[in-house]
Amino acid sequence: MTGERLNDVSGDVSGEVSTAGAVVAGDRVEPEAPVGAALPRDEPGGQADTKPRNNRAWFLVLPVVVSVAFTAVIPLMTVVNFSVQDIFSPTDRIFVGLDWFRSVSRDPEVRAAFVRTLLFSAQVLLLEIPLGVAIAVSMPRHGLGVPVALVLVALPLLIPWNVVGTIWQIFARGDIGLGGWTINNVLGVNFNYTLDSTDAWITVLIMDVWHWTPLVALLAYAGLRSIPEPYFQAAQIDAASGWATFRHIQLPRLRGVLTIAILLRFMDSFMIYTEPFVVTGGGPGNATSFLSILLSKIAVGQFDLGPAGAFSLLYFLTVQIVSYVFFTVLTRTGR
Amino acid sequence: MLEWMVWTPPTALVFVGLGLLLAGMAVWAKISPPVARRGFLRIETDRGDRLYIGLISAAVVLTVWIAVTDLSMWLALGCALLVALVIGIWG
Numbered sequence: 001m002t003g004e005r006l007n008d009v010s011g012d013v014s015g016e017v018s019t020a021g022a023v024v025a026g027d028r029v030e031p032e033a034p035v036g037a038a039l040p041r042d043e044p045g046g047q048a049d050t051k052p053r054n055n056r057a058w059f060l061v062l063p064v065v066v067s068v069a070f071t072a073v074i075p076l077m078t079v080v081n082f083s084v085q086d087i088f089s090p091t092d093r094i095f096v097g098l099d100w101f102r103s104v105s106r107d108p109e110v111r112a113a114f115v116r117t118l119l120f121s122a123q124v125l126l127l128e129i130p131l132g133v134a135i136a137v138s139m140p141r142h143g144l145g146v147p148v149a150l151v152l153v154a155l156p157l158l159i160p161w162n163v164v165g166t167i168w169q170i171f172a173r174g175d176i177g178l179g180g181w182t183i184n185n186v187l188g189v190n191f192n193y194t195l196d197s198t199d200a201w202i203t204v205l206i207m208d209v210w211h212w213t214p215l216v217a218l219l220a221y222a223g224l225r226s227i228p229e230p231y232f233q234a235a236q237i238d239a240a241s242g243w244a245t246f247r248h249i250q251l252p253r254l255r256g257v258l259t260i261a262i263l264l265r266f267m268d269s270f271m272i273y274t275e276p277f278v279v280t281g282g283g284p285g286n287a288t289s290f291l292s293i294l295l296s297k298i299a300v301g302q303f304d305l306g307p308a309g310a311f312s313l314l315y316f317l318t319v320q321i322v323s324y325v326f327f328t329v330l331t332r333t334g335r
Numbered sequence: 336m337l338e339w340m341v342w343t344p345p346t347a348l349v350f351v352g353l354g355l356l357l358a359g360m361a362v363w364a365k366i367s368p369p370v371a372r373r374g375f376l377r378i379e380t381d382r383g384d385r386l387y388i389g390l391i392s393a394a395v396v397l398t399v400w401i402a403v404t405d406l407s408m409w410l411a412l413g414c415a416l417l418v419a420l421v422i423g424i425w426g
Contacts, residue, residue, distance in 0.1 A: 052368045074340070077350060081341045095343050098401060098408060105402035317394055324391070332378050 076316075083309030100310035109286070110294065110311065114318075117270055117291045120205070124269040125262060127209050132216025132261065133254065137246060139221055150221075153214045161211075165278025168207040172279075193280065197287030200280045204288050207275055212268065216261045223257035224250060259330040263323055270319060291315055360386060374426045385426045389419035 083100055087093045104110055139149045159167070172193050174180040183191040193200040227250065235245045273292040276282065282289030282297075289297075295315065299308030360383060369381035376388070393415035400411035 077346075078340045080349070081343060081346050084343055084346060085341060087341065090338070090341075093341060095345075097345075101398075101401050105398060314398060317391070317398065320391060321395070324387075328378060 079309045079312050081309075082305045083313055085306055087305045096306065100306045101314070104307050104310045105314060110291075112286065113289055113291050113294045116286075116289070117272075120201075120272070120290060121266055121269045123205055124208055124212075125265055127205070128213045128216050128265055129258065129262060131209065132213050133220045133251075133258070135213065135217040136220035136224055137250065139217070141225070150218070153217050153221075155214070156211050157214050157218075159211070161274035162278050164207060164211050165275040168203060168210075168275070169279045172203045195284055197284055200284055200287050204272075204276045204279060207279065208269060208272065211275070212265060216265065219257045219261045220254055223254045227253045255330065259327065262326055262330065266322060266326060267319060270322070356386070376422070376426045380426060382423070385423045386419075388426060389422040392422055393419040 084095060084097060085093045086096050135153065139153070140146055156164070171177045171179045172191075174184045174192055180191055180193075183189050190196075191199050193203040231249050231253075232245065235249055240248070271292050272290055273296065276288045276290060277293055280288045282293045295308060295311050298304050298311060364383070369383060371379045371381040371384075373379055374385075380388070396415040396418050397408070397411050400406070400414070401408065
């Protein structure tokens with residue numbers, strides 16, 4: 001009942017609506033509108049359902065809009081301006097139209113890096129999401145185990161990217177690194193991430209899994225903790241197996257947090273830079289030169305602002321599309 | 336003041352157009368609030384959602400066009416606007 005009233009905050013956005021509890025003037029911004037609505041008041045009898053919602057609370061996001069405009073939208077506009085010009089110096093520049101887009105989108109190196117990065121993100125999601133959920137499900141729910149497990153799981157998240165890169169660069173070395181040495185001498189597999197492109201790829205992939213699976217696990221654990229106990233009691237009464245409980249109670253209830261986890265992990269792995277840069281520097285050859293590594297080489301290394309601008313925009317477009325598709329699929333299916 | 340942003344007339348036109356488009360959508364939403372419905376995209380969208388999907392699709396058309404053919408970009412722009420229009424009306 002109260003919930004319904006919350007939504008039925010009287011109101012045509014443009015009009016002036018007066019009810020027993022409060023007066024909401026049309027031209028006045030009233031961010032606390034939902035709070036005011038919680039006060040007891042009389043419904044204006046039966047009309048509430050057809051009226052549009054009062055969305056004035058959206059004005060509360062104005063500071064975010066301003067800061068995003070300042071930190072993201074205006075720089076992005078500048079990138080768009082860069083991408084259509086050949087810039088020699090701030091005062092000396094030529095309009096070249098869409099030439100940079102043409103050359104960047106046809107560059108075999110860029111295309112290879114694009115496919116490589118998509119493949120990497122797909123592998124990261126396929127490994128980290130199931131693994132993170134599995135860890136979350138098997139973490140203790142009561143007692144002393146909870147803080148111990150939480151701290152242990154969260155440890156890799158506290159380590160900065162470049163340190164993670166350095167750790168793995170040394171750990172995976174065949175001569176002095178524990179991991180690399182064990183693989184070479186105990187397992188008897190020839191493993192050298194500085195020479196073999198597959199080995200380099202696997203090293204970067206496992207490093208990312210090690211670093212970021214805890215994030216998925218913590219999000220999933222928070223989601224699991226929010227499931228009310230009666231759900232599990234009901235499952236127990238129905239003699240549901242552990243798998244059935246997971247499949248029909250826990251997994252559906254994790255939809256929200258997994259949406260966030262998938263989006264975060266996709267965006268983060270799609271822009272991965274520091275770790276492969278420290279471990280392999282994009283090599284051997286081009287084996288681990290992901291889009292961001294190639295982009296920073298063009299933008300900062302060679303200072304080709306025009307091509308780098310065009311490159312960034314194509315990169316940005318891809319992130320937009322994949323994020324929107326994930327978001328739509330995860331939030332709108334089942335409606 | 337805006338010299339550091341290295342504006343060019345075409346990009347300025349694009350952004351002014353986008354700004355007008357968003358302002359127009361806001362005014363339109365005020366006059367008649369958008370209604371969510373289902374079109375050939377099979378998801379529930381209101382006109383703002385369809386505008387976003389249409390613009391992104393138009394950008395994809397332009398990108399693919401410039402990546403694979405040497406045909407005129409005006410033709411590509413026509414196709415892109417057509418795609419955005421189709422999504423906006425029936426999407």
